Amino acid sequence: MLADLVPDALWERVAPLLPxxxxxxxxxxxxxxxxxxTALAGVLYVLRTGVAWRDMPxxxxxxxxxxxxxxxxxxxxxxVWPRLHEVLLAELRTTGLLEMDDCAIDGSHVRAxxxxxxxxxxxxxxxxxGSKHHLIVDRHGTPVAVTLTGGNRHDVTQLLPLLEAIPxxxxxxxxxxxxxxxxFADRGYDFDKYRxxxxxxxxxxxxxxxxxxxxxxxxxxxxVVERTFAWLxxxxxxxxxxxxxxxxxxxxxxxxxxxxxxxxxxxxx
Numbered sequence: 001m002l003a004d005l006v007p008d009a010l011w012e013r014v015a016p017l018l019p020x021x022x023x024x025x026x027x028x029x030x031x032x033x034x035x036x037x038t039a040l041a042g043v044l045y046v047l048r049t050g051v052a053w054r055d056m057p058x059x060x061x062x063x064x065x066x067x068x069x070x071x072x073x074x075x076x077x078x079x080v081w082p083r084l085h086e087v088l089l090a091e092l093r094t095t096g097l098l099e100m101d102d103c104a105i106d107g108s109h110v111r112a113x114x115x116x117x118x119x120x121x122x123x124x125x126x127x128x129x130g131s132k133h134h135l136i137v138d139r140h141g142t143p144v145a146v147t148l149t150g151g152n153r154h155d156v157t158q159l160l161p162l163l164e165a166i167p168x169x170x171x172x173x174x175x176x177x178x179x180x181x182x183x184f185a186d187r188g189y190d191f192d193k194y195r196x197x198x199x200x201x202x203x204x205x206x207x208x209x210x211x212x213x214x215x216x217x218x219x220x221x222x223x224v225v226e227r228t229f230a231w232l233x234x235x236x237x238x239x240x241x242x243x244x245x246x247x248x249x250x251x252x253x254x255x256x257x258x259x260x261x262x263x264x265x266x267x268x269x
Contacts, residue, residue, distance in 0.1 A: 005041035005061070010262055013087055014040065019078045034063040034071075042068025047252055050236030076247055081254035085143075086167040088261035092142060093171030097264060099139040100169075103180035104225040105162060105189070107134045107155040108233075116244035120150030131241050133232065133253060134158040136166070138180075141224035141231075142264055143257035144169075148250045155188040160197065182206050184221045231260050 006014075018036050042061045046053060046068065053065030061068070075081070092098040112119040112129045122130035130151030136144050145165040147158055168176035182204045190210045198205040206221075233239050235256050243249040 005044050006037055007262075009266060010259070011037055011040070013262075014080070014084055017080050017083050017087075018075060019080075034067050036071070038062040039068050039071035043072050043252075043255070047235050047237045047256065050239065052242075072248060072251065073245075076251035081251045081258065082167065084258045085254055085261065086169070088258050088265065089142075089144065089167065089169045090171040091265060092261060093169050093177065095265070097140070098142060098169070098171075098177075100144065100177055100179075101181045102139045102184065102221060103136055103144065103182070104184040104222045105134075105136045105159065106186065106222070106225045106229070107132045107158065107188075108229045109151055110239060110241050112151070112241040114242060114244045116241075117246040118148050118150050118249075119241075120152035122151035125151070131246075131249070132158075133229070133238075134162055135225060135228060135232075136162045136183075137225045137228045139221075139224065140264070141228040143228055143232075143260055146250075146253050146257055148246055148253065156191055156194055159185075159189060159194055163201070163203075179203060186222065228260070232256055235259075 015036070021033055021036070024033070038061070042056055042063050042065065045051075045061050046056060046065065053069045056065035056068065058064050089098060109122055109124055109130050109132050111122070111125060112131045115129050119129045119131050121127035132149045132151055132153055132155075134147045134149065134155065136146075138144055145162050145167075147161055147165055149158060163179070166178050168178055170176045179201060180203060183198060183206065185205070185207045187208045187210045189205075189207050195205045195207065232253070235252075237252060238256060241249050243252070
């Protein structure tokens with residue numbers, strides 16, 4: 001069962017990044033600690049199925065939802081998920097599967113039922129509280145960086161933060177890769193100010209113009225980011241934001257990006 005929920009390929013990359021477990025007390029040690037792999041299976045079960053933490057089947061997963069949530073909290077605070085994503089991106093670059101010359105950027109709205117940080121009245125959902133997932137992907141749709149904001153934030157405000165969120169991607173000799181050469185975006189990013197800022201960073205902006213008829217041809221390159229959002233939202237816990245804590249929802253987003261990267265690695269073997 002564990003191998004189904006946590007494949008060996010994923011566990012081999014996650015295990016070295018996890019913080020060491022606390023030492024057991026000699027006197028009154030209490031119950032044995034649930035293994036990290038079992039707890040990760042619980043996190044992935046909730047992520048994939050979207051069930052509430054309290055409704056997670058203990059007999060199937062091997063731990064309670066509370067235990068899985070606490071381990072998710074601890075690992076998120078320890079910064080495990082960004083490091084895991086960086087490790088997988090480096091592997092993709094080593095094998096020649098990461099093509100960052102052309103990247104695409106976009107945002108997607110999700111409803112936030114319990115509010116919390118990084119929520120706001122959504123302009124596309126009758127001002128209900130929501131959040132936005134902002135994503136930048138490579139030519140094949142591999143997620144390179146992801147951020148989380150309130151639902152009322154304009155997509156263009158996350159253009160530069162997303163670029164800054166791209167890790168130093170190693171994997172080849174020479175400098176780590178951090179910048180695309182060309183960045184494709186829709187009309188929501190059509191501001192000359194941001195075009196100039198991209199040029200200053202050595203990035204060519206390829207952004208659709210507002211007020212111009214459709215048919216620019218940019219969709220031939222931009223469609224990959226829409227497909228990646230579809231991949232993300234196959235994980236039902238991300239379709240609606242249930243987590244009050246923004247860092248935990250972002251941690252689940254980053255974990256999902258790592259799973260997508262691992263799928264690309266495995267299908268290339």
